Amino acid sequence: MLTRREWMQVTAGAGLSLGLTPRLLEALAQGQLIKRAIPSTGEMLPVIGLGSSATFSQVARSEDVAALKAVFQAMLDKGATVFDTAPSYGASEQTAGNIVNEMGAAGKFFWATKLNVAGRGGAGADPAAAKAQVERSFAIFKQPKVDLIQVHNMGDPPAQLAILKDYKKEGRVRYIGITTTFDGQYGELEQVMRNEPLDFIGIDYAVDNRNVEERILPLAQERKIGVLAYAPFGRTGLFRRVGDRPVPDFAKEFDATTWAQVFLKWIIGHPAITAVTPATSQAKNMLDNIAGGVGRLPTAAHRKQLAEFIDGLPAVERRRG
Ligand SMILES: NC(=O)c1ccc[n+]([C@@H]2O[C@H](COP(=O)([O-])OP(=O)(O)OC[C@H]3O[C@@H](n4cnc5c(N)ncnc54)[C@H](OP(=O)(O)O)[C@@H]3O)[C@@H](O)[C@H]2O)c1
Numbered sequence: 001m002l003t004r005r006e007w008m009q010v011t012a013g014a015g016l017s018l019g020l021t022p023r024l025l026e027a028l029a030q031g032q033l034i035k036r037a038i039p040s041t042g043e044m045l046p047v048i049g050l051g052s053s054a055t056f057s058q059v060a061r062s063e064d065v066a067a068l069k070a071v072f073q074a075m076l077d078k079g080a081t082v083f084d085t086a087p088s089y090g091a092s093e094q095t096a097g098n099i100v101n102e103m104g105a106a107g108k109f110f111w112a113t114k115l116n117v118a119g120r121g122g123a124g125a126d127p128a129a130a131k132a133q134v135e136r137s138f139a140i141f142k143q144p145k146v147d148l149i150q151v152h153n154m155g156d157p158p159a160q161l162a163i164l165k166d167y168k169k170e171g172r173v174r175y176i177g178i179t180t181t182f183d184g185q186y187g188e189l190e191q192v193m194r195n196e197p198l199d200f201i202g203i204d205y206a207v208d209n210r211n212v213e214e215r216i217l218p219l220a221q222e223r224k225i226g227v228l229a230y231a232p233f234g235r236t237g238l239f240r241r242v243g244d245r246p247v248p249d250f251a252k253e254f255d256a257t258t259w260a261q262v263f264l265k266w267i268i269g270h271p272a273i274t275a276v277t278p279a280t281s282q283a284k285n286m287l288d289n290i291a292g293g294v295g296r297l298p299t300a301a302h303r304k305q306l307a308e309f310i311d312g313l314p315a316v317e318r319r320r321g
Contacts, residue, residue: 018288019257024295033079033293036274038175039224040199045110047268048293049082049228050075050286051279052092054235059281060095069099070283076105078290084202084228084277086114086152087133097140106141112148112200112228112277113137114179115164118155121185125156130163138172150177150202154185157192165197175199181230183211190219198225205229205273207266207310208238209318217272226274229267233278238263240316248309254302255295260285262306264292269303 020028035044050071052060059068075081085093093113100106117133118125137146149167151160157178167173177200180189193201201220203212220227233239239259247262256262267276278289298306
């Protein structure tokens with residue numbers, strides 16, 4: 001675990017290297033993260049959270065998880081709470097559960113996990129196996145309630161959502177939902193959004209990946225379903241696409257000083273988005289991401305300008321999953 005002194009050095013250094021104005025540094029220090037209401041209840045959630053596949057999961061399965069402890073500490077310090085995980089992310093869920101329980105802070109996070117015993121778009125989910133998977137998540141989190149469980153990747157929605165609805169009725173799960181990051185599943189996702197009592201969906205959304213804008217995001221607004229935005233950096237593809245170009249000058253107008261802040265603010269700039277959960281294994285990047293939820297947001301004109309700017313850059317390979 002980092003000492004307090006080491007921790008202060010990480011946060012002070014990160015704040016300076018982010019090039020934030022004194023006003024934003026102050027807002028960041030005070031944890032003034034923007035919040036959005038969960039449409040089904042009005043409960044407020046901070047807009048920036050943490051995902052746990054990618055690099056997080058690589059570190060989670062290693063012997064030294066100190067870097068991830070520092071990431072959770074950064075969240076606690078700055079008021080970020082939403083943590084997105086899944087039983088299929090290797091050691092992520094277990095390691096994260098160990099860390100937040102060791103910190104005595106499990107109750108302070110909005111714990112969003114998933115259920116999938118059917119595979120991607122699969123059918124025939126075995127109810128006993130599904131319940132065993134949910135119970136395992138409860139055992140890891142060690143709290144009487146899990147905040148959110150979503151059916152992962154459209155795996156047998158009728159069977160798996162039925163199980164989640166029962167858990168919600170029993171009061172053990174506060175919110176339920178369904179996820180996909182595959183364009184080919186958006187049609188089925190729409191049907192489920194129209195026919196099931198969902199609190200959330202989880203979808204992929206980024207400035208170079210805007211397909212959900214056409215039908216999914218407007219439907220979420222119409223049906224009052226919260227949206228968790230996944231893969232906000234295109235799993236590093238966006239960073240590779242902008243390369244070493246400086247952030248555009250107009251980003252100043254919405255208080256963004258790094259590319260991560262620009263990309264995250266672009267996403268939160270859409271009113272249908274409840275929270276965005278970039279994955280990271282580094283406290284300095286967690287702080288950078290949190291700064292993407294502080295200060296002014298881009299207008300519709302800024303968002304269009306940025307999308308055009310990114311579209312004008314040579315495309316890079318986008319990793320799916
Ligand atoms: N179907 C589903 O349910 C589904 C599908 C996809 C994703 N998700 C969720 O969404 C989360 C996010 O998506 P993702 O992990 O695929 O990709 P992502 O968040 O777009 O990208 C993660 C990558 O960005 C880097 N990064 C993070 N913050 C950074 C910063 N400030 N500056 C520079 N690099 C930074 C990370 O490396 P460092 O560790 O070095 O920071 C990591 O390599 C997932 O982890 C998962 O929780 C869910």
